Amino acid sequence: MITLLNGASRMEKVTQSTPVAVVAIDEDPKTLDSVSQALSDSAINLHLIGDLATALELIQKYRPRIVLLGSKVSSDGNRILQQLMERDPGMDVVLMTESYSAEVAIDTIQNGACDCIPKPFSADRLRELVNNLVNATLARRRTLELDRELMEAFRFEGMVGRSPLMLDLYGKIARVARHFRTVLITGPTGSGKELVARAIHARSPVHDHAFVAVNCAAIAESLAESQLFGHLRGAFTGANHDQAGIFEYANGGTVFLDEIGDMALGMQAKLLRVIQNQEITRIGSPAVRKVDVRVVAATNRDLRGLMKKHLFREDLYYRLATVHFKLPTLAERKEDLPILQREFVERASAHCGKHIRGITRRAQTELNRYSWPGNVRELESVLNHACMMADAEFVDVGDLPDYLLECVRGEASADTLLSLDEMSRQYARRVVSQLSGNKLKAAEVLGISRATLYRLLSSTKHEVDSSFTVPDSIGPATPDSLPTLP
Numbered sequence: 001m002i003t004l005l006n007g008a009s010r011m012e013k014v015t016q017s018t019p020v021a022v023v024a025i026d027e028d029p030k031t032l033d034s035v036s037q038a039l040s041d042s043a044i045n046l047h048l049i050g051d052l053a054t055a056l057e058l059i060q061k062y063r064p065r066i067v068l069l070g071s072k073v074s075s076d077g078n079r080i081l082q083q084l085m086e087r088d089p090g091m092d093v094v095l096m097t098e099s100y101s102a103e104v105a106i107d108t109i110q111n112g113a114c115d116c117i118p119k120p121f122s123a124d125r126l127r128e129l130v131n132n133l134v135n136a137t138l139a140r141r142r143t144l145e146l147d148r149e150l151m152e153a154f155r156f157e158g159m160v161g162r163s164p165l166m167l168d169l170y171g172k173i174a175r176v177a178r179h180f181r182t183v184l185i186t187g188p189t190g191s192g193k194e195l196v197a198r199a200i201h202a203r204s205p206v207h208d209h210a211f212v213a214v215n216c217a218a219i220a221e222s223l224a225e226s227q228l229f230g231h232l233r234g235a236f237t238g239a240n241h242d243q244a245g246i247f248e249y250a251n252g253g254t255v256f257l258d259e260i261g262d263m264a265l266g267m268q269a270k271l272l273r274v275i276q277n278q279e280i281t282r283i284g285s286p287a288v289r290k291v292d293v294r295v296v297a298a299t300n301r302d303l304r305g306l307m308k309k310h311l312f313r314e315d316l317y318y319r320l321a322t323v324h325f326k327l328p329t330l331a332e333r334k335e336d337l338p339i340l341q342r343e344f345v346e347r348a349s350a351h352c353g354k355h356i357r358g359i360t361r362r363a364q365t366e367l368n369r370y371s372w373p374g375n376v377r378e379l380e381s382v383l384n385h386a387c388m389m390a391d392a393e394f395v396d397v398g399d400l401p402d403y404l405l406e407c408v409r410g411e412a413s414a415d416t417l418l419s420l421d422e423m424s425r426q427y428a429r430r431v432v433s434q435l436s437g438n439k440l441k442a443a444e445v446l447g448i449s450r451a452t453l454y455r456l457l458s459s460t461k462h463e464v465d466s467s468f469t470v471p472d473s474i475g476p477a478t479p480d481s482l483p484t485l486p
């Protein structure tokens with residue numbers, strides 16, 4: 001189907017069977033004619049735009065996945081190409097140019113185009129090229145749909161993750177939550193201990209009773225007993241009225257003792273007694289009160305190490321660790337990165353009222369290379385920052401915090417043993433970037449020909465791109481059809 005696009009139409013919902021929209025832009029009506037003849041038998045929605053000035057606006061509005069960008073003057077084409085890439089790096093753009101040469105082609109591809117063909121072109125060549133791009137687009141659509149369905153399967157009580165470690169964790173929580181009395185959760189900072197504690201409670205038979213969280217590290221030792229078990233009026237200076245403690249408030253539900261590794265030894269003994277007997281006594285009261293409380297304790301400290309130093313009671317440890325969840329670091333489950341990134345970008349973009357649709361491939365590469373010492377919390381805060389900074393629809397490398405980029409680049413140069421070839425590629429890239437993209441000057445500085453420089457740069461791009469496991473971008477699906485005009 002062929003239309004001449006004037007912008008006055010509506011967006012259609014893209015389904016698997018929606019024909020892929022292809023837009024051809026050229027000021028020369030003869031080229032548009034050749035395109036439409038070459039593609040007349042292809043199962044696509046072909047749209048022809050004759051006016052370069054309005055092309056950008058229309059493409060921005062309707063977001064086709066494939067653009068055939070023709071221009072009489074190649075520099076003009078490159079300028080528009082760059083603007084397209086800034087707005088939507090996932091778009092497949094083919095430059096059709098009269099001033100074709102190997103160098104122009106490589107330059108164009110470096111600037112983000114997926115191919116470059118000389119004008120006039122053979123109908124067969126164009127048809128083959130477009131058919132290949134259409135098949136790749138359909139494959140991406142299927143992946144996105146599957147991803148969306150899987151996304152639901154990979155959520156569990158506020159947690160997101162698809163790695164075997166996380167799926168195993170979900171299964172264990174579901175099985176244990178029905179029966180537990182005490183649970184211990186250990187894991188590094190930011191790995192999701194509190195989320196797991198809440199999930200256990202949410203899946204337990206007492207989920208409609210209280211879940212009371214208390215940070216043991218934040219309570220002064222002298223006040224801990226009163227906070228946990230309560231006191232009577234006059235029990236100590238400042239006790240002006242009777243006060244129930246957290247265990248009484250949580251009666252029938254769950255107490256979450258966060259940072260249990262920081263609890264003082266004296267309190268640990270009292271806590272153990274309460275857990276064992278399910279009885280509390282308020283300070284200053286002889287009365288024993290029965291409670292029915294489940295306890296989830298968490299820490300990022302090494303409790304076994306603390307036990308060896310006699311800073312944590314063994315009997316309390318074994319009581320708590322009847323069920324023990326050990327949470328992995330994010331670095332141990334890097335396969336969760338794409339799904340977590342998608343989740344956090346969606347959340348952050350909704351939060352800051354922007355329409356951020358994903359992360360560019362090169363930014364994903366940097367995120368993949370980082371070691372995430374602050375685990376999921378750090379990833380969440382990095383993406384919050386990036387979404388706030390982003391002024392385009394895709395988070396790009398420049399939106400990531402400097403410290404992360406410095407760290408990734410520092411680690412890469414310090415730790416990685418590179419082949420001489422790879423070293424040359426990286427160095428060439430650095431020189432070009434230091435010379436603000438002036439490749440002629442860069443070739444001079446490096447003492448190599450321009451052709452060698454182009455070869456180095458193009459193989460760098462290929463290697464970076466092929467390391468991705470996700471399609472073009474992550475984030476909400478990109479509509480890939482143009483509206484059909486009446």
Ligand SMILES: Nc1ncnc2c1ncn2[C@@H]1O[C@H](COP(=O)(O)OP(=O)(O)OP(=O)(O)O)[C@@H](O)[C@H]1O
Binds near residue numbers: 189195196
């Ligand atoms: N699997 C996950 N899916 C989605 N968000 C997660 C996941 N794990 C952690 N988070 C998010 O990361 C942040 C830190 O999680 P949480 O507070 O549970 O970590 P923690 O292990 O208790 O950290 P700390 O040891 O510093 O107290 C929270 O904002 C949480 O929502």
Ligand SMILES: [Mg+2]
Binds near residue numbers: 193194258
């Ligand atoms: Mg915590």
